[in-house]
Amino acid sequence: MAEARKNTGKSRQTPVVVPEMGRLQPQAPELEEAVLGALMLEKDAYSIVSEILKPECFYEKSHEMIYGAIVDLAISQRPVDMLTVIEQLRKRGELDLIGGPFYISQLTGKVASSAHIEYHARIIAQKYLARELITFTANVQGKAFDETIDVEDLMQEAEGKLFEISQRNVKKDVTQINPVIKDAMELLQKAANQKEGLSGLRTGFEALDKITSGWQNSDLVIIAARPAMGKTAFVLSMAKNMAVNHNIPVALFSLEMSNVQLVNRLIVNVCEIPGEKIKSGRLESYEWEQLDFKIKELYDAPIFVDDTPSLSVFELRTKARRLVREHHVKCLIIDYLQLMNASGMSFGSREQEVSTISRSLKGLAKELNIPIIALSQLNRGVESRQGVEGKRPQLADLRESGAIEQDADMVCFIHRPEYYKITEDERGNSLIGLAEIIISKHRNGATGDVRLRFKGEFAKFMNVEEDVQIREFSSSINNGGAMQPIPPVGEDFLNQGSSNEVPF
Numbered sequence: 001m002a003e004a005r006k007n008t009g010k011s012r013q014t015p016v017v018v019p020e021m022g023r024l025q026p027q028a029p030e031l032e033e034a035v036l037g038a039l040m041l042e043k044d045a046y047s048i049v050s051e052i053l054k055p056e057c058f059y060e061k062s063h064e065m066i067y068g069a070i071v072d073l074a075i076s077q078r079p080v081d082m083l084t085v086i087e088q089l090r091k092r093g094e095l096d097l098i099g100g101p102f103y104i105s106q107l108t109g110k111v112a113s114s115a116h117i118e119y120h121a122r123i124i125a126q127k128y129l130a131r132e133l134i135t136f137t138a139n140v141q142g143k144a145f146d147e148t149i150d151v152e153d154l155m156q157e158a159e160g161k162l163f164e165i166s167q168r169n170v171k172k173d174v175t176q177i178n179p180v181i182k183d184a185m186e187l188l189q190k191a192a193n194q195k196e197g198l199s200g201l202r203t204g205f206e207a208l209d210k211i212t213s214g215w216q217n218s219d220l221v222i223i224a225a226r227p228a229m230g231k232t233a234f235v236l237s238m239a240k241n242m243a244v245n246h247n248i249p250v251a252l253f254s255l256e257m258s259n260v261q262l263v264n265r266l267i268v269n270v271c272e273i274p275g276e277k278i279k280s281g282r283l284e285s286y287e288w289e290q291l292d293f294k295i296k297e298l299y300d301a302p303i304f305v306d307d308t309p310s311l312s313v314f315e316l317r318t319k320a321r322r323l324v325r326e327h328h329v330k331c332l333i334i335d336y337l338q339l340m341n342a343s344g345m346s347f348g349s350r351e352q353e354v355s356t357i358s359r360s361l362k363g364l365a366k367e368l369n370i371p372i373i374a375l376s377q378l379n380r381g382v383e384s385r386q387g388v389e390g391k392r393p394q395l396a397d398l399r400e401s402g403a404i405e406q407d408a409d410m411v412c413f414i415h416r417p418e419y420y421k422i423t424e425d426e427r428g429n430s431l432i433g434l435a436e437i438i439i440s441k442h443r444n445g446a447t448g449d450v451r452l453r454f455k456g457e458f459a460k461f462m463n464v465e466e467d468v469q470i471r472e473f474s475s476s477i478n479n480g481g482a483m484q485p486i487p488p489v490g491e492d493f494l495n496q497g498s499s500n501e502v503p504f
Helices: 001-010 028-039 047-049 062-077 082-091 098-107 117-144 151-169 179-193 206-212 231-245 260-273 275-280 285-297 313-327 350-368 404-409 464-478
Strands: 220-226 250-254 303-306 333-335 372-377 411-413 434-442 448-455 460-463
Touching: 001 062, 001 333, 001 464, 028 047, 028 062, 028 098, 047 117, 062 082, 062 098, 082 098, 117 151, 206 448, 206 464, 220 231, 220 350, 220 404, 231 250, 231 260, 231 303, 231 460, 250 260, 250 313, 260 275, 260 285, 260 303, 303 313, 313 333, 313 350, 333 350, 350 372, 350 404, 372 464, 448 464, 460 464
Parallel strands: 220 372, 220 411, 250 303, 250 333, 333 372
Antiparallel strands: 411 434, 434 448, 448 460
């Protein structure tokens, strides 16, 4: 083994005994010669292999140089033949290194046509991928023997590198339009069969569902707000609506709260018992009864929670695939994006890392064909602006990276004017307890504003109509004990001009 290592001419910082090192690396030099020869004989051959092969895919260094020269010619839209390749290699100072013009002429003489060039190219690409994996595993194995390296860090690095290799080498073929039309028609028919006309997943917020048609598969949805605006309360209310009311399996990755804290927030939301009482356990007897009765809604609900701190995009990908495969999860919620990382990869700045994270989330949504809802922080620009309109968040306020706006299919902001001591709108309507969901970007639909009721003591968002009906019902019970008919609640009812009405 020591002799084999010596003959390779390669040295290691940490000597590792690896039995496989005595074996030849995967290679196909004859096929490399055939492909290069065909490229110099057929003028359209390069267009066939350009998406399959890169110069580093070739095992022989001389073949890598020759293919590099062919790529240069193709990029500059010059003809590719034996003479032009020789001239290009001469310009690159590599002609003598590959064996001179005689070696080029030999390559063209070893192939009759380019009939099988694509098949040969795919074999070369597979051999290259196998070599990449061998190098990767050998590197991981060597570091695993080094006791000075933290195993957790090594796992993160290994996962990141493996993801990088897979992303570089996975290619998706083009699809003829007919099956895509069939899929589109099936979605259209599904939406038509639903009385609400929704083609995506219901959030339980009717006004929001109306403008978005529900969360759409493969979409990356960013929900952003300043701290204390209720981002977590919003997605918890939404997750409860989806899982409990509509039996839609939902996974929630909480990077900020533990599982117990998250579930406590859910209990507060569902049971409508103030959070401080849930924390202290000092409930009145009727509140214990209320807790016992309403908490049954959460039992067996298809909600899956994960509180892994500093979750990496690579860990998320592994967990998400398992959740979709084993539990048929239809929606992922991440709280929140800026707490994620892309460990195992190096970046020049945090902005570049956030860009990689957002791009990876969009890729994951497409791969799993489910919507991914990611919460995001806003920068402090909102706080420095004056006036009612100045406090409304904008796309430019997204924190740390403009790539978030670019990658997202939809960007929604949560805005509560009451937080900024703005208690009335320009018409004098009360804004107390009101929240606006501002849809600022909608790649496949309209933008607009949706108003919801926010109950801070219960960390709960709800439909405006639902809150009005509850208050009407409570009022009818308190005034005489008899249930009074509740008038239909709609926009006309909400805009009658009463001083106690809720603006919409």
